Amino acid sequence: MATRNMGMAEASGGRLKWVLLAVLLMAAVAIAYLWPSLRAYSQTGAAYSARVVCSCRYIGGRELGDCEKDLEPGMEVVSLSEAADAKRIDATVPLMAAESAEYRDGWGCVLMTPKEREQAD
Numbered sequence: 001m002a003t004r005n006m007g008m009a010e011a012s013g014g015r016l017k018w019v020l021l022a023v024l025l026m027a028a029v030a031i032a033y034l035w036p037s038l039r040a041y042s043q044t045g046a047a048y049s050a051r052v053v054c055s056c057r058y059i060g061g062r063e064l065g066d067c068e069k070d071l072e073p074g075m076e077v078v079s080l081s082e083a084a085d086a087k088r089i090d091a092t093v094p095l096m097a098a099e100s101a102e103y104r105d106g107w108g109c110v111l112m113t114p115k116e117r118e119q120a121d
Helices: 008-059 064-070 114-120
Strands: 079-083 088-093 097-104 108-111
Touching (some): 008 064, 008 088, 008 097, 008 108, 064 079, 097 114
Antiparallel strands (some): 079 088, 088 097, 097 108
């Protein structure tokens, strides 16, 4: 009967490969499980940021960079941009969410609906 004698390094390398594969699989399952919550938090954060910065910019009259200081800690992941001619602030969380708020006379800063955002682009 022929047997193959594996060295210690060869055996541990095989085990390491399976352990890494299991860890990656568990990470993928965790991300899939948490995705709806992450997306909801991202949507809320983008809407909050757009609304607060729009009010600061167009009602308070401050600069965009100065308005970013008004956001809560943890909002650093939200990217902000300004469409000055439309008096609109766009907030995005990369790969997750996008929201916009625009200043409307008599109403202040209002979050835009998806249809309004689509027409504005």
